[in-house]
Structure formats: structure tokens, C-alpha cells
Amino acid sequence: MKVLELRPRDYDRGLRWLTAGRMERLRLRLAEEWVESGDRVLDVGCGTGAQALLCARQGARVTGVDSSSAMLEEAHVRAIVQGLSDKVDFLRLDALELAEHFQPGSFDVIVLSLVLSELDERSQKRLLAACQTLISNGGRLVILEEVVPEGRLARLGYTVQRWFWVAVSAFLTGSTTYPMRRPQRLLADAGFRTLPLVFYGDGLCMLLGQKAPLQPRAEESASDVPELRHRTTPRSLLRDLACLVTRIWPPYLKVRPGLYRIGRPGRSAPVLVTGNFDLTVRRVVKAMRSMSGYLLVADSRGINVWCAAGGGHFTAQSVITAVKRSGLEALVAHRRLILPQLCATGVDGRKIEDATGWRVMWGPVRATDLPAYLARGNRKTESMRGVAFPLLDRLEMSLVMWWFMAPLLAVIMFIVWANATVPAVVSLLALFLVTGVLWPWLPGHQGTTKGLALAAGSVVLTATLSLLALHLPSEQLFNWCIGLSALALFVGADFQGADARRRGGEVEQFPKMVPMELALGAAYLVVPRLMGW
Numbered sequence: 001m002k003v004l005e006l007r008p009r010d011y012d013r014g015l016r017w018l019t020a021g022r023m024e025r026l027r028l029r030l031a032e033e034w035v036e037s038g039d040r041v042l043d044v045g046c047g048t049g050a051q052a053l054l055c056a057r058q059g060a061r062v063t064g065v066d067s068s069s070a071m072l073e074e075a076h077v078r079a080i081v082q083g084l085s086d087k088v089d090f091l092r093l094d095a096l097e098l099a100e101h102f103q104p105g106s107f108d109v110i111v112l113s114l115v116l117s118e119l120d121e122r123s124q125k126r127l128l129a130a131c132q133t134l135i136s137n138g139g140r141l142v143i144l145e146e147v148v149p150e151g152r153l154a155r156l157g158y159t160v161q162r163w164f165w166v167a168v169s170a171f172l173t174g175s176t177t178y179p180m181r182r183p184q185r186l187l188a189d190a191g192f193r194t195l196p197l198v199f200y201g202d203g204l205c206m207l208l209g210q211k212a213p214l215q216p217r218a219e220e221s222a223s224d225v226p227e228l229r230h231r232t233t234p235r236s237l238l239r240d241l242a243c244l245v246t247r248i249w250p251p252y253l254k255v256r257p258g259l260y261r262i263g264r265p266g267r268s269a270p271v272l273v274t275g276n277f278d279l280t281v282r283r284v285v286k287a288m289r290s291m292s293g294y295l296l297v298a299d300s301r302g303i304n305v306w307c308a309a310g311g312g313h314f315t316a317q318s319v320i321t322a323v324k325r326s327g328l329e330a331l332v333a334h335r336r337l338i339l340p341q342l343c344a345t346g347v348d349g350r351k352i353e354d355a356t357g358w359r360v361m362w363g364p365v366r367a368t369d370l371p372a373y374l375a376r377g378n379r380k381t382e383s384m385r386g387v388a389f390p391l392l393d394r395l396e397m398s399l400v401m402w403w404f405m406a407p408l409l410a411v412i413m414f415i416v417w418a419n420a421t422v423p424a425v426v427s428l429l430a431l432f433l434v435t436g437v438l439w440p441w442l443p444g445h446q447g448t449t450k451g452l453a454l455a456a457g458s459v460v461l462t463a464t465l466s467l468l469a470l471h472l473p474s475e476q477l478f479n480w481c482i483g484l485s486a487l488a489l490f491v492g493a494d495f496q497g498a499d500a501r502r503r504g505g506e507v508e509q510f511p512k513m514v515p516m517e518l519a520l521g522a523a524y525l526v527v528p529r530l531m532g533w
């Protein structure tokens, strides 16, 4: 269903089509059978408000909460159009923050419709526990959800039909849903008496729970938190490769934001924060493989923390949301978050401290320094603070940038000079690799200056090769020199964006590069005429 959420306006139409109208009928049935006039209803993850508005029609006073402002906007509009806006309140609120916003016993009915499957199992348990507190005595919990059937054959049929949608959703949104497993047990553990489960095909299920007398709930422990482990396997190597080729092109490989554990963390274990780019998370886990701790993965839209912080995608708010949803306070005895130093440019630590009460500490630049940093009592050495750009990182960025530019160059060359397509793409790779190797030694501090040096070097090398071995005709030699210079200038300006030690990056360098590229274009047009080629 994640795919449908991309377009709130078409969401309900898509859902109707996908479930062949079953979802609509279920919603109607839920409102008619389980909601009475005067009931106080909470619809968690209300989306476009379809269920909330049906409950309001029954005469209930409804509160709909959702974490997506786009979905809520659509819900607001529908409430106004249907003349029900005085009976429904829509709030932007995370499902895992309900207990902080509402008093215990505030609702007679809580509806969870297709929202539990958006949460991992630990969060499902935490949400159900919050619902138990918020429902009044004798109140009802009504769940409409995708549930994994228990019989083997039914499970096989369900898995096959689901596979296609998982692939589509992963491709378009980089995320997936988590259908419920053994929902009755989950509900019983959370303090609900359940009625028998009713399946409506494709795993769609209606589940009813009645608040049971509150049972003391065991404190959550580290083992309830999903674990991340470092292992080098063919799958992890494939993911490394995928991260390399999709670093600039979306969809980026993402990790689901949330709280994870590394090893067996105790109550004094460190809490590390990072973004949800798959490669970053795996590198942090690898660096921490001999230690234990919690890793709080905040949403950075699948981009590495440095770029995401610079681009406004990884902010104090991303960290605040992650902390509030994490349930960390029950797991550790301290209130310290360790953030990567490289995101400090875009993340306001004081804002996080004011909003959460957690102290922000800026950790080392490189994940590999984390064990030493922690062993020193969260203190950095000068080298842990310094931003370096070593050869391996430079070569990695050369490949990433080449992979991003190569298809564009291939298309352009194919249109203007088809025969030179392959040599041009190979030359681009060579230029990126040479730039990666020689970057610290290329003259100048600016990418365009370094690009000029690279262009001069390419011209000298091509002319020498032509003189000694290739014996290219003058016009061809000239064309190659112009083409390589244009590429070299671009590569120099572009590569600056990969160097975290320099300000500005491509945004600053490209305008400086453009006049030089235009001069090369003019030379390409004028010189052959002057020379009579």
C-alpha cells in the first residue's frame, strides 16, 4: 500500500481497485457495527480520513491522527466537502507518540486501519500498549489489517500474490510494509480480549479487541529491539555495489528508520545516531562489531548524513522524530546522543536538546573511529575531528560520479557524434580516476582550476601520443583536445562536490566552469574554419 500513499488524492481509488472494493465494504461495516452515536473515536494513521468520516456520520466525535501532512490535507478537504468538519479533528502526530498527547481512557473506540503494517514488530507492540491505556474501560479496538495467514497453503498463496507488490513498492518508495503475524497473540499480550479473526481474502482481516483488566506489562528490554549485525556475505557485497551505483540516482538503498541494537547493549550503552542510507548504516554496524550499543536511524531520505544535512534532508527535526518514536528512555539510564560530526552543518543540536531533553554530542568524523572514541569516554582526538579525503574514498567517488554522468554523456555523444560514444565514456572514466588519484596534487584550491590543469595535461598527452604513435589528422587531434578539455573541466568542477573539506561544491564551481566550456565550444566552431579543415 506504500505506493498508493505517494498520491493522497488517488489513494482511496487505488485501494478500491486493489482490494476489489472489499476495503470500502469493511470500512462501512466497521463504522455501522462498532461505532455508536456519541462515541469518542481515535483513528490512528487515518490517511485521507475515509474511515474517520464514516465514523463521524454515525454520530461519533472523531480524532484522526497521521504522520503525513499530505494525507491530512486531503482529509481536511474531504471533511469540509462532506460537511463533517465540526465532528472530526485531524492532527499531525506520530502513532508512537499517542500516550504523550492523550489522557488514559480518552476514547471509546480506537481504529487501526492499515497502519500496524507500516510499523516493525516492536513498534506494533508499543502502539498496541498505548491503545490499551487510551481506551476507556469496556472500549473497543478495531483493526483492519493485512495479516499473514497461519495455514501453510494459505500462507504460500498469500506470499506469491504479495511478492509483486513488495517489488513495486520497494522500487518506487524504497520501503515496504510489515503484515501482522499472530495478531491475536499480539493483542492478548497488550491486554486485549480478542474475538475470532475474520479473513476477507488477500490476507485482509478484521480483528476486534476489547480492553481486558490491565495486566502489568513486563518492562521492554534490549532483546525486544531488532538487531543489526555485520556480516560479509554475497548479499552484503551486492548491496555495496548497489549503493555505489545508486548513490546519486534515486531510489537510494534505505534502511527503515527506527531503533536498532548492536550486540547486547546494557542500560549505559551508547546511543549512536545516523541517517538511513543503507551503506552508512552497514558501515557504522561494521565499525561497532566488537562493541554493543543502540543505533538510532533517523530518516535522511536514504542519503548519506553529510549530503543530507547539507541539502536540508537530515535536520534536527529528523532526529527529534526518531528520538520520540524510539522508546529509548525505557532502555538506557542516560540521556546522551552521539551524532556524526559531518552532519553538524545542517543539524541544530540545541534544538534537539530543547525538544527531547537528550544531550547532543558530536562524534568522530569517521565511523571507524567510533570504538576508540567510545573507549576514550566520548572524547575526540584531533585526528578524529579532521576531515580527510584519502585515496580509497576518492576512487570510490570517482566511480560513483562517473556512473552518474556516463549514461548522460553516452546519450549526448550518440546524438552528436555516434562513433565517439564509447571512447568518450571511457575517457570520462579515465579522467575521473586520474582526478581521484591526483586530486591533492592538482594545482589550485578550486575544482575549476584543477580541471584546467587536467585539461592541459590531457591535451599534452593526446598531442604526444598522436606525434609518437597515433598520427592523428590535425582536425581529429583538435577535436579530441577540445572534447577532452571540456570533459576535464567538468570533472574538476564536479569532483569538488565530493570533497567534504571544501565549501561550495558543484553549485559554486559550475558557474565558473560555464564560460570556459563556452570558450571551448566557440573554438570548436571557429578554429576549423580559420584553418580551412
Ligand SMILES: C[S@@+](CC[C@H](N)C(=O)[O-])C[C@H]1O[C@@H](n2cnc3c(N)ncnc32)[C@H](O)[C@@H]1O
Pocket: 001, 002, 005, 015, 044, 045, 046, 047, 048, 050, 051, 065, 066, 067, 068, 071, 093, 094, 095, 096, 112, 113, 114, 115, 118
Ligand atoms: C496504508 S495508509 C492507511 C490509511 C487509512 N487508515 C486507510 O485505512 O486507508 C497508512 C497511513 O498510516 C500513516 N502512518 C504510517 N506510519 C505512521 C506513524 N508512525 N504514525 C502515524 N501515521 C503513520 C501513513 O501516513 C498513512 O496515511
